Amino acid sequence: MRVIVTGAAGYLGGHVVDRLANQGHTLTALVRDATHASAWLRERARVVSCDLAVPIEAALLEGHDACVHLAVLWPDASTQPEIDDITASVRLFDALGRAGVGHVIYVSSAAVHRPFCAGMREDDRLVGADAYGAAMIAGEALLRASAATHGFRASVVRAGPCVGPSADPDRAPKTPNPIAAIHRALVEGRRARVVAHEGRQLTSCLDLSQTIHLVLGDPNAADTLLCMARRTTTWAEVAHALARKLGRTELVDVTPGERDDVSFDTTRIEGFLGRVLDADDALDAHLDALIATTLHGR
Numbered sequence: 001m002r003v004i005v006t007g008a009a010g011y012l013g014g015h016v017v018d019r020l021a022n023q024g025h026t027l028t029a030l031v032r033d034a035t036h037a038s039a040w041l042r043e044r045a046r047v048v049s050c051d052l053a054v055p056i057e058a059a060l061l062e063g064h065d066a067c068v069h070l071a072v073l074w075p076d077a078s079t080q081p082e083i084d085d086i087t088a089s090v091r092l093f094d095a096l097g098r099a100g101v102g103h104v105i106y107v108s109s110a111a112v113h114r115p116f117c118a119g120m121r122e123d124d125r126l127v128g129a130d131a132y133g134a135a136m137i138a139g140e141a142l143l144r145a146s147a148a149t150h151g152f153r154a155s156v157v158r159a160g161p162c163v164g165p166s167a168d169p170d171r172a173p174k175t176p177n178p179i180a181a182i183h184r185a186l187v188e189g190r191r192a193r194v195v196a197h198e199g200r201q202l203t204s205c206l207d208l209s210q211t212i213h214l215v216l217g218d219p220n221a222a223d224t225l226l227c228m229a230r231r232t233t234t235w236a237e238v239a240h241a242l243a244r245k246l247g248r249t250e251l252v253d254v255t256p257g258e259r260d261d262v263s264f265d266t267t268r269i270e271g272f273l274g275r276v277l278d279a280d281d282a283l284d285a286h287l288d289a290l291i292a293t294t295l296h297g298r
């Protein structure tokens with residue numbers, strides 16, 4: 001298939017490009033500035049400059065079968081609604097529909113389920129509890145609306161905090177905030193304070209890219225999938241693992257906390273991939289890459 005990947009130079013974009021190129025798809029990587037694209041990305045995709053903050057040239061999109069939308073336009077302040085991101089997404093979906101692209105996969109986030117509760121599932125009613133989650137809810141809704149208007153297929157894959165080394169070996173991985181905070185404290189010789197039992201169901205980047213590859217090829221795939229490990233990884237586990245690797249075990253403080261029953265139900269993704277997802281190896285490799293990045297200043 002001829003596939004457009006937005007955000008192709010980003011962390012998850014690299015994994016999706018790598019997987020789809022290895023599967024023989026012909027890729028157009030949309031990046032903000034093609035002159036900054038790495039040789040690694042150029043070997044796998046035709047790299048094209050496309051700033052999604054402004055209207056898109058239709059010619060860039062025509063002749064493609066599908067698009068995986070991963071670009072995200074972050075706001076300048078955390079309190080500011082992510083209006084630019086929503087505007088960019090809806091403009092992209094509409095342009096893809098007009099260009100006759102038949103399938104759009106939107107990588108959304110488990111954050112759309114906030115406030116979290118027990119047994120969260122793909123078909124839950126979404127409420128929104130912060131600007132990021134609300135922007136993703138809006139993105140999902142606008143994708144469905146564009147799909148209905150233009151008649152293309154729409155798929156949503158919701159990820160948890162993603163872990164794994166970058167696909168491009170010269171790039172540092174993007175690290176989920178709680179893990180980055182623990183790492184920063186340990187490297188700076190400060191105490192890493194975590195609350196017992198707190199954590200998240202993580203997503204291995206390899207599971208995410210495999211899911212996207214399989215959704216592309218399977219017209220019967222569910223239109224929404226939560227892609228994440230069944231098991232919750234606690235921040236205490238992360239802190240202990242990082243501290244061991246850094247030789248700083250004395251710096252980990254685990255404050256007692258209540259065990260909650262927050263969880264995502266992973267039945268649907270396990271049925272789709274035919275296995276239980278597990279992010280342990282991806283996390284371990286991520287922590288090694290994070291430490292290497294600090295050591296080598298990448």
Ligand SMILES: NC(=O)c1ccc[n+]([C@@H]2O[C@H](COP(=O)([O-])OP(=O)(O)OC[C@H]3O[C@@H](n4cnc5c(N)ncnc54)[C@H](OP(=O)(O)O)[C@@H]3O)[C@@H](O)[C@H]2O)c1
Pocket residue numbers: 006007008009010011012013030031032033050051052053070071072073074107108109110158159160161162163174176
């Ligand atoms: N990473 C996670 O843990 C995680 C978890 C759940 C969901 N997600 C979602 O997955 C998607 C990808 O995340 P990521 O971690 O790969 O993010 P990322 O590394 O920050 O990549 C985002 C990409 O968006 C592109 N972008 C920003 N502004 C743009 C603009 N005006 N025009 C065109 N492209 C623009 C950037 O392109 P340039 O590099 O060309 O500037 C960047 O490569 C996001 O929607 C994110 O919310 C991520």
